[in-house]
Amino acid sequence: FAAAYTAGVLTLEDGVRLVAERGRLMETADGEMVSVLATEAEVAPLVAAYDDVTIGVINGPQSVVISGGRAHVLTIAEQLQTAGYKTRKLAIPMAAHSPLLDPVLDDFARAVRKLTLAPPKLRVISSMTGQPVTYELTDPTYWRNHLRQTVRFGDGIATLQAEGVDICIEIGPKPTLLGMAKELFDKMTDDKMTEQHQAIESSGPLVIRSSGHPVLLPSLRKGRSSTQQMVESLGKLYVQGAAIDWRGFHQAHNDTAEDGAVGPMGRQQNKVVLPTYPFQQQRYWANTPKRQVRSTLNGPAGALIDKQIRSPLHNATIFETAWTLEAFPYLRDHQVYGAVVSPGAAHLALTISAAAATWGQQSCSVADVIFPAPLVIPTASATADGRTVQLVVTPLAANGHGPAAEFKLISFDPAVVDFTDQEHAQETHATGQLWREVGAASSVCALDELRTRCPETVDVRHFYQRAADQHLSFGPAFRWVAEGWRGEKRAFARLSLPESVGSVAGYALHPGLLDGCFHVTGLIQPETVAMETLLPFAVAALRLYRPAHATATTGEWWCYAEQTGEHRWDIQLFDNAGQLIATVQGYEARVAAPEAVQGENAWQDWLYQVAWQPHTLFGLPLDDLPT
Incomplete structure (x- = not known):
C-alpha cells in the first residue's frame, strides 16, 4: 500500500482507510504462521494435505512461510522438524494469505470499489508475481487477490536485481x-x-x-x-x-512564513488552523476481539465462560468472564432506557454453562433465582473493557460434592484494584441454587394443540415497537419471536434464529433464545393495555432437559407461556418435533425505573434535553466552511 500511494495509485487518505479495513478483516483469520527454511517444492506436498493451509509467503529459494489453521500448521511444522528442517513460529495472531481469509475477500473488494484508483506514475513490482504491474492496480480484483494469494518476495527482489536497481x-x-x-x-x-x-x-x-x-x-x-x-x-x-528536492526540504510555505519556527531538520515548521469545535475524544482503533485466545473450557461451557478458578483453600468454584461488547457484540442489541443491559436470561445461561463444566452433563435445574440489580455494560471509550463477571458456585454439601450448590453472580470494573471503596465495589446481579438432574427425561407435546389454545394472531413487529416505546429496545440479535398467537392468559410463538446471531453452537441455552421466551409472555397482553417497562426479577425454577443447540438444525423453536399471576408466568420451550427442551416456572418481572439502569445520571434529562442547532461561524454560512 505504501508503494501504491507513492506511485499515485491512491491517495494517502484512501490508503489509510484500506490499511485499516484490511487489518480489521484479517483479524478474523485466527490461525498460525510458521517460517520454514526449506524450498517451496519441499513444503508444498505437506501443505496440499490440508484445505485450510497454504504457503503464504515465499521469501527466497530456501525460505517460506506456511499459514492457515493452527492445528494443521503446527502438525506440518512438527513433520518438517522431524525431517531436519528449521522452523519458527511467527508472533502474528492471524493466518495471512491463507484460506481462512476466504470469507472476507468479497468484503475487502467492496471496500476497494469505494475508492478511486489511478494508473501508477512510477514503476511498480507486484508482491504477488514479482513482476511489473500497471493498470492491474486499478482493478479491485487485484487487491482482493493481494489479500489472499502467496507473497513472492524473493521473486520481487530478483526482478529488482535484474532491472539494475x-x-x-x-x-x-x-x-x-x-x-x-x-x-x-x-x-x-x-x-x-x-x-x-x-x-x-x-x-x-x-x-x-x-x-x-x-x-x-x-x-x-x-x-x-x-x-x-x-x-x-x-x-x-x-x-x-x-536527485534530492532540496527546495522542498528547506523552504517553508510562503503564506505562513511569519509564523514559522525552525524545526529539527532545518525546515521551517508552520502553524495550522485547528478546528473550532472541541475534540470528541473518540477511539478510531480497529476493535480487536479479546475472546480469540480466551476460553480454556470446551463444549457448551466455553461460549460464556473464559476460565474456571478452583483452589484447595476454598470450597467454592469461580467461573470468570470478561463481559464486554467486543466479546459479546450481540448484547448491544439489548438496551433499557438507552443503556446496554445484560439480560437476566444471560445470567441464567451462564449458570447453566457452569453446571455443564461442574458436573459434565447438560441437564440441570436452576432454582430460587433473584436478580437484585441489572448488569449495565459501559459503552464509553474510557470504560471499553466492560465488566468482569464472576459466578461463584458453592456446593451445599460440606465435603464439596453432591448434586446441589448455591451460586452468586457478581461483576466489577476490571480496572479497579481497591475493592474497599464502596463506590467501586462489586455488584450482585443474580443469586440462587443449582441442581444436577439425574435421569431427567423430557416429554413430547402436540404443538398444534397448543396453537389452538391461542386463536388470536399477534403482530410481532408492533409488539417490538410497543416495547421500544417503553424504553425496551431489542435489536436484531434479540428479536427471536417470528410469529405469535394469544389466548386467555396464554401465548404461543415460533422462535427463529436471527441472522445477526448466526449460530447457537457452543451454548447449552443461548441467552437470546431464553430471552425470546421471556418476550413471549409480553404477547399475552392485548394492544389496548398500556405496556410497562418490565425487567426480570425472579425465577422459581428453570429446568433444562437437553441443550438447545442439539435441536438447532432448523433454527426454529416453539414457546408456550401461561400467566399465573400479576407479572408472573410459566414457560415451556420445544423443538420442531414437540420435544420439551426446557421449562421455566414462576418467571416474575418487575417495573423498572430509569434510575435502575442509569444510576446517578438518571436525573440529567428530567427537565432538559440536548438539541444541537445549526449556527453560522464567524459570520460564514455553513456551506462555506472547509471540509
Whole structure:
C-alpha cells in the first residue's frame, strides 16, 4: 500500500482507510504462521494435505512461510522438524494469505470499489508475481487477490536485481524487509548482476547503475529518532547521486512564513488552523476481539465462560468472564432506557454453562433465582473493557460434592484494584441454587394443540415497537419471536434464529433464545393495555432437559407461556418435533425505573434535553466552511 500511494495509485487518505479495513478483516483469520527454511517444492506436498493451509509467503529459494489453521500448521511444522528442517513460529495472531481469509475477500473488494484508483506514475513490482504491474492496480480484483494469494518476495527482489536497481528504501516502522533483501542480494554473484545489468535497461529516476551491492536504506528504525534516521538515509541517497528536492526540504510555505519556527531538520515548521469545535475524544482503533485466545473450557461451557478458578483453600468454584461488547457484540442489541443491559436470561445461561463444566452433563435445574440489580455494560471509550463477571458456585454439601450448590453472580470494573471503596465495589446481579438432574427425561407435546389454545394472531413487529416505546429496545440479535398467537392468559410463538446471531453452537441455552421466551409472555397482553417497562426479577425454577443447540438444525423453536399471576408466568420451550427442551416456572418481572439502569445520571434529562442547532461561524454560512 505504501508503494501504491507513492506511485499515485491512491491517495494517502484512501490508503489509510484500506490499511485499516484490511487489518480489521484479517483479524478474523485466527490461525498460525510458521517460517520454514526449506524450498517451496519441499513444503508444498505437506501443505496440499490440508484445505485450510497454504504457503503464504515465499521469501527466497530456501525460505517460506506456511499459514492457515493452527492445528494443521503446527502438525506440518512438527513433520518438517522431524525431517531436519528449521522452523519458527511467527508472533502474528492471524493466518495471512491463507484460506481462512476466504470469507472476507468479497468484503475487502467492496471496500476497494469505494475508492478511486489511478494508473501508477512510477514503476511498480507486484508482491504477488514479482513482476511489473500497471493498470492491474486499478482493478479491485487485484487487491482482493493481494489479500489472499502467496507473497513472492524473493521473486520481487530478483526482478529488482535484474532491472539494475542499486538503491532500495524500505517504507515502514522498522527495516524488517531489508534484512531479508540483503540475504538475497548476497547470494547473487557479481557476474550474474553484471550480466543482467547489461541485458535489461532500467527506467525510473532513482535507478543508478552500479556493479556493487545495492544500497539498502531504512526510513525509520526502532530505538532511533525518526528525524535522525530520515536525515541519515537522505544523506546516503545524496552520496549515491540521487536527485534530492532540496527546495522542498528547506523552504517553508510562503503564506505562513511569519509564523514559522525552525524545526529539527532545518525546515521551517508552520502553524495550522485547528478546528473550532472541541475534540470528541473518540477511539478510531480497529476493535480487536479479546475472546480469540480466551476460553480454556470446551463444549457448551466455553461460549460464556473464559476460565474456571478452583483452589484447595476454598470450597467454592469461580467461573470468570470478561463481559464486554467486543466479546459479546450481540448484547448491544439489548438496551433499557438507552443503556446496554445484560439480560437476566444471560445470567441464567451462564449458570447453566457452569453446571455443564461442574458436573459434565447438560441437564440441570436452576432454582430460587433473584436478580437484585441489572448488569449495565459501559459503552464509553474510557470504560471499553466492560465488566468482569464472576459466578461463584458453592456446593451445599460440606465435603464439596453432591448434586446441589448455591451460586452468586457478581461483576466489577476490571480496572479497579481497591475493592474497599464502596463506590467501586462489586455488584450482585443474580443469586440462587443449582441442581444436577439425574435421569431427567423430557416429554413430547402436540404443538398444534397448543396453537389452538391461542386463536388470536399477534403482530410481532408492533409488539417490538410497543416495547421500544417503553424504553425496551431489542435489536436484531434479540428479536427471536417470528410469529405469535394469544389466548386467555396464554401465548404461543415460533422462535427463529436471527441472522445477526448466526449460530447457537457452543451454548447449552443461548441467552437470546431464553430471552425470546421471556418476550413471549409480553404477547399475552392485548394492544389496548398500556405496556410497562418490565425487567426480570425472579425465577422459581428453570429446568433444562437437553441443550438447545442439539435441536438447532432448523433454527426454529416453539414457546408456550401461561400467566399465573400479576407479572408472573410459566414457560415451556420445544423443538420442531414437540420435544420439551426446557421449562421455566414462576418467571416474575418487575417495573423498572430509569434510575435502575442509569444510576446517578438518571436525573440529567428530567427537565432538559440536548438539541444541537445549526449556527453560522464567524459570520460564514455553513456551506462555506472547509471540509
